[in-house]
Amino acid sequence: MWTIAGASTEYTVAAAGDRIDLVAWGPHGVGDGPSPFAFHGRVQYMLPGDLAAVEYAPDGARPFLGADLAVAGQVLTWRFDSMTVDDGLAATFADEVTGLRVVLRWRFAPGTDVVERWAVVHNDGPSPVSLTRLGSAGFCVPTPSGADFSYLCGQWAQEFTPASTRLTRGRFSIGSAQGVTGHQFAPYLAVSNGDAVYGVGLAWTGSWEIVADVDAAGLTRVRVGRSLDGAPVTLAPGSSVTTPVAAGVYSADGLDGLARQWHAYQRVLAGDRLARTPKVIYNSWEATTFDVTAEGQLALADVAASLGVETFVVDDGWFVGRDDDHGGLGDWTPDPAKFPDGFGAFVSAVRSRGLEFGLWVEPEMVNPKSALYEAHPDWVCQADGRPLSTIRNQYLLDLGRTDVYEFVLSMLDNLLSAYPISYLKWDFNRPRTEADRSAADLDGAHVHNLYRILDHLRTAHPSVTIEGCAAGGARVDLAMAARTDVLWPSDNTAPLDRLRIQHGFLSAFAPHLMSSWVTDADGMFDERTRSLAFRFVLACAGVLGIGADITRWSAAQRTEAASWVARYKEIRELVTRGDLHRIGSPDEARCAVQYTLDDRVAVLAWNAGGLDGLDRVPARDIRLPLQGLDPKARYRAGEATYSGAHLMSVGLPVRWTPTHDADLIVLHVSGDE
Known part of the structure; x- marks a missing residue:
């Protein structure tokens, strides 16, 4: 039996033959007594692993109620080899038939109550092995009277909608098969048994799944990991694959207490970047869309500076061939027609107004109408002999290719080195459709190279703030929370719509990650009007930005806006580092957030x-x-x-x-x- 401890909780596991089972999970001392996961009586017509609170299981040990690891062509079993104690736990299993060696890892993130879990699968055998299921972890919750699931669902412009369901028996699942986190669900699930709440999340930006099974004996087991979506991961002899980190957390303080645990964890993920004061930004998209000119942008910059804005971000439309969304993606050269005095002179002009400079990019995409696509049509994700489909008139580059990875890395390095850019808005406006299923882990290769680029930018350009965006909130997950400074929850900035989106976002993600703009947008789902003050207070709940056409604002509106910007600067440390309590909801008379x-x-x-x-x-x-x-x-x-x-x-x-x-x-x- 082994116990690891977090700030106020502990996690205890024990060997049970060739399994590792959960014994206790909760506040310090919870393991001092009989395990709520132990069961008695005979196992009828199944294997013990199907009912045990097993931490991770191959399909041969858990064939009926959902395993974490499976291989093509045969049933996988293994033997428990050893447990190592270091900064956490490492359990090793081996299978003599396939030659697979699997190392399971557990650790608490320093200073938090979030237990991180992952697996490393090695092929020590003489032949390739294809993995058809590759989970990160299984989390078990005692639910003798059934389980209440809380999760976040939605669609474009309506992300992070809180939802719940109750199961006394059966299966519940959410996920994405789009090669991206997705608008439909966030990789987050909370399980309540009436006494406490247990949360799970996943640090992965590709296809994923969370599957919860409620069994007949009062146990809910939640499987968390990648979704291979019919494309096995094949391990050559001597190679290995590491799963994404799955995170679990216990809270005795309900869903809001669970949210504070996630926030504390994400502040740890931010590391020393959290010490940087979040700047008030202005983004030009809603004011100019693709009609970007030096003159028009500088007119906006003049007003932005007068409001107290600190960073001016030029959005889409600044590069050659980009007069609408039909062309230009991939050709990341400033358009000389739009910046007749040179792009460097334009950037200097923005900075001369006391503003830092930011830029929008979409590095993983290409338009059919572009020089890049004309030169490298083979660089896009495609299935041989099948037609290509466009979304937003663009294709997805196969970032898993070495040449594509090197192109994107070089392009961003050159851009950030050539100009004093301090803010990068990285967008991703379409999911993957066509894919070569014969390729070796297309999804994994793309995501890992994305992480490599983001990690490189952190090292090579440490002063650059990176905002993660994906047609709104389609790339919000724990992995992006660790690699970006802020995340864009939704393209919907209408006041009452956005209030609901932010209420859901804050249930799983920290306010220092929540990029929020003041705009003049009308409601898409709730058209009731609200004041400029309402919009500013709403945006002040995260990282404040302004996205309206401020050249059209009246003198009174500008004066009011400058006052709100000044007030935000007085509280942004509380928003970034404080403990958050949500009070009521957008569906109640009480609706507020408290930062302490x-x-x-x-x-x-x-x-x-x-x-x-x-x-x-x-x-x-x-x-x-x-x-x-x-x-x-x-x-x-x-x-x-x-x-x-x-x-x-x-x-x-x-x-x-x-x-x-x-x-x-x-x-x-x-x-x-």
Whole structure:
């Protein structure tokens, strides 16, 4: 029996013949007693591995209720060889028939309660072995009365929609077969048994799956890993493959407590980059789309600088052949017609206004109408003899190829070296369709080279902030959270639509990752109007950006915007590093988020309901019950002072009117007795 410990939780496993089973998972000391995963009675018409809380199993040990590893042409079994204790645990298994050696790994991320798990599969045999299933881990949860699953689903412009389902028996699955994380589901699942919540996530940006089985004996087992989608991973003799990291976390504080655990983990993934102050950005896309000119961009930059913006990002349309979405992708040369004095002079002009400079790129894509495609039609993902399909008038480059990888790496290196670019918005606007299934791990090769490029940029250009985007939120996962500074949750920036998207995003991903813009967009799903203040308070809940055509804003709007930008700069450290509590939801009268750091609290609140407040009938203030405060301390907000006990038990009062539909309230611990 072996136990590893996190900040406040522990994870205990034990050898059971040729299996490693989970014994206990929960707060420190949870293993001091009988295991809730042990079962008694006979196993009827199945193998014990089908009912055991097995941590990882080949299909020969768990043939009926879902295994983690399988090979083509035969049933896989193995023997347990050894367990090594280092910064975590490493269990080794061997199969004499195929020559496979599998090493399972467990460790807690430093200072967190997130247990990271993965597997390394080695082929020590004389012949190639094709893996048809390649999971990262199986997480087990005791669910004697059934399991409640919470997850995030959606579509383009409606990502991160919270959903739930309950199973007393059966199977639940989510995933993506698109070669990208996808709009439809986030790689995140929470399992509640009524007493605690257990979360799982996956650090992978290709095709993936999360499958949960609720068995007859009160156990839910969640399999997490890559989806091979009918294309086996073949290991040559002497080669190996490492699975993506699967992450698991326990919380006794419900879904919101689970969210704070994920946020703390993602701050660890950010490392020392978290110490960098997130800059307020302006992005030109919604103002100019493809109509990019030096004159028009500088006019926007003038206004942006006056608002207190710190980084100016030129979006799509800056390179040759890019007058619409039919051409230019792949030809990453600034268009001399759009920048007649030279692109370098244009960048210098932006920077002379006190702004840092950023640029949009989509390195993995190519248009059929481009010099790159004309020179290298073989570089795109395709199946021999099959027609190519376009999405957004573009093809996907096969980044797994060495020549494509070297082209993309060189292009980005040259761009970042030639110009003082401090912000890179990396987009990905189409999933993979055609694929050569005979290729050796097309999905894995593409994703691994993506990671290699991002990791290289971190080392070679450490001052560059990278924003991950994929037609909105189709590339939001733990691997991207570790390799980018911010992530774009959705192309939908309409106020009430975006409120719902951000509410879901924050249930699994940290606010320092959440790029959020103020725009003039109308609602796509909820068309009710909201004020400029509402839009700013909403964007202040993450990393603040502005994407509207600010040259059209009135003087009053610009003055108000400058005030909000200044207020955001006062609280952005709380947003980046503070503990987050979500209060209510966009479907309730109460809708707010609370950030707490040391003795400061920021509350961002919105009226997501009707625009009432005419005071023609009696009414009482909406109360926002805050959390995690010192009940004996006194907190000051402007001229008002409250006890911590009052704020937590009664709540912070807010009152909405037709012209006041959002607020940002900062509280400080007061020295008053």
